[in-house]
Amino acid sequence: MTTIRRFCCNDLLRFASVNLDHLTETFNMSFYMTYLARWPDYFHVAEGPGNNIMGYIMGKVEGQGESWHGHVTAVTVASEYRRQQLAKKLMRLLEDISDKMEKAYFVDLFVRASNMPAIKMYEKLGYVIYRRVLRYYSGEEDGLDMRKALSRDVDKKSIIPLKRPITPDELEYD
């Protein structure tokens, strides 16, 4: 039961039940609003009956040339609405927008190397581990840069895994 629509500021006042979750970060206002101001098509919310917020996805599109790609910054689902493939639905939306509207080459995301449930989920959705980013999370935990090629990357060049890990300062984009 999912009405998916663009996220708007008022949703920030209604997403507490999603964001109180331990693994969901509540960013500062300028972070959310910069995403809304720059990439409104990459910020969607799923609503259930009674206008309950079920979850949301935020992301952006950036890069140059063959690095032009969609990026998933956060995707989260309230505990009440888990195990219904909602995250998959939200990810598909972002991939579709990146593929069809933005003509991007791939979609990428970062995930904690220890977050096995999330890594497994992304693998099921077709993402591969492209590279490891050493101490990406607060200088402590490694991050995995996972990618999925889109139709424009015919030869799937963008997802050929790198052989060596990189450090955060080697990242092309934050």
Add this chain to the structure above:
Amino acid sequence: MSARFGLAGGIPERRVRPIWDAVDSRQYKAALKLATGLLAKYPSSPYALALKALILERMGKPEEALSICLEAKDLLFSDNALHIDDLTLSTLQIVFHRLDRLDLATSCYEHACVKYPNDKEIMIGLFNCYVREYSFVKQQQIAIKLYKLFGEERFLLWAICSIQLQVLCSGSGQKLLQLAEALIKKHMASHSLHEQEALVIYLSILEQQEKYDAAVDVLSGELGSLIGIEEDKLRIQGRLLARAFNYTAAAEIFQKVLESCPDDWETFLHYLGCLLEDDIDWPKANSNREICTPQLCIPCFDDNKASKAAHLSEDVFESRISNACTLVQKLQMDCSDFVRCPYLGNIEIERRRRLCGANHDDKFVEALLTYFHGFGHFSCFASDVKVFLDFLTQDEKDKLLDEFMRTLDSSSVSPIKALGQAMSVFRFQECLGVIFTLPLRVLKDNVKRMLEMYCKNLALSRDLDPQEGMHGEDLLSMASNILAVLFWRTRKLEYLLEAIMVLEYGLTIRRYTWQYKIPLLHLYSHLGAIPLAYEWYCTLEVKNILLETISHHILPQMLNSPFWAETGDLLKEYLKFMDDHLKESADLTCVAYRHRNYSKVIEFVQFKQRLEHSNQLLMRRLDASILQLKQKAHSLEEVERIFENLNNGSKLLDMSAEDKLKSLTFNEDFYSRPWWSPTPSVNHLSEKFEEGFTCLNENLVCFNSREHLFFVEDVYMKKQLYICNCNAKHLCNYYASKS
């Protein structure tokens, strides 16, 4: 970044870059040294002055920074031969902004615009100044000027947004909308429109004037292709048609949306509303949500409105309902296991039938049963169907519960599904309110069963990550809810202690579960164990916007407690968050303008207004002053100083002036509060069961309707305003008696 290093005031880049590098790496002392050296070489350069001022401000020397900025400003105004560049102006603007002197930044840009009337960058800078000052009329004027000079579509849209802001935020007349429409039409005649956001703004201008047919024509024409997602376009089209009372066409459009998005519940309700020609409760044309996100609202569940379908003849009504049934069946056939909308749709269809007097009672219950068989194992089952329960008779409720139980007993599904179904039945009972009427013995048995079920099923979550939610998690929250009822009904304290132990136990198994922490902190608060409550609150890591929506869980108790230092920290963090946002919000509006996301411009301004008028913000400003007075009560001098800062108390009275109170907003999220304390000012556990139950019963009726929030807000607001006025008066009297 390179824009920072142009040849500002004739200073070469190599001299400026090290200063900015030092500022960026927060080496302010080094930066100041370099800036002072630069100023010695270019003593009459406003840019060198602006740089020095910027560094001084960052170093926490606002007076010195302001003085140097004013010196730079004087130079700009007095030396006619001096070239004024955008880099100097923008650097000065940054400092003036941080010093809360936007007016001075604006006057610098205004002066520059007079001097160089056709300079695009400087004019854009002035436009941004007006955006930061929320001067909508001046924004419009400079945008029009830019449009006339350079003919770019974005400048026209800036002007249109400025007009909309005047109408929406300053209450300016509708005639301005006609002007906006004429401006866009004229531009379209020669240049058409090229961006989705431009089209969305044009449509909203038409919609605000109730020119729905015209808007539909625009959307159906070539311009419609600007809307990137086809379903979004159809949803807007459906809304416009419905608003124009063209229900048949609207229903057809909504049906198309459902065929490609079968799980879209909101669209289903619109489809049914249009099919039955109900009086759909659309949001007002000037509401934030609609302007910003062209989408739809949920029709009201109110009996009176829904029953208006009775104006259709019985035959027509039945034939339309039959169409809806056909669609729902088709959607059910085409869908995967996770798509609930067509099944919930069945329940809604039966509800509508019932409202119109059709005698299909069994079908309503059957639809609910089918839904349970399909989705009873989902955590959201009870909240999905909650809204329908008011339409059941007591016999039907009993029958449903019996059927659910029978299903549980005979079910041969997997253990995870069986657990999910059992929990849904418990939640369903909770929604029906039976926990307030069942015999104590049954309640105790239920608690026992829940705890046994929780322990027995722990193994199901063995392979889950410890940070993930686990199967059966809610059983402990529900058990603690019942234990609180048992306490309320018997006044036996041990039930409350057991409720606490149940939640503490859950937190040893899963230490991050917020659904345990919140009831736990309220139970501790009720027992007066504020430090424990505060400790659990801290583990929730409430920050940023959650401070506005969630801090009500702890702040009211803390304000009444002797823990002044911790309370002071909470208040400080909240007020800082709000002040920072109110200060930086306009900068983000500038970003939205720059990236041509015009709908977000309107949204940001309205959101800033919403937070600015927050009831909580007002209350916490008052509380902060009162807390200061408490903390400094031992020193008359300090108390007097606090009053001086409050304009001898009149500042507090100004804050609670009637005109300000009229526009208060209520942003707290009360849904996560325990049943026995639906708002900070209500605590049923402090009341006797008989008295509280009557009150709760009344509230429960409201709780199941969409009116609930407004009811809570209304009661809460009245109490808060009363306290607020009392506090302000109290402070004034106190000061009067001292002097």
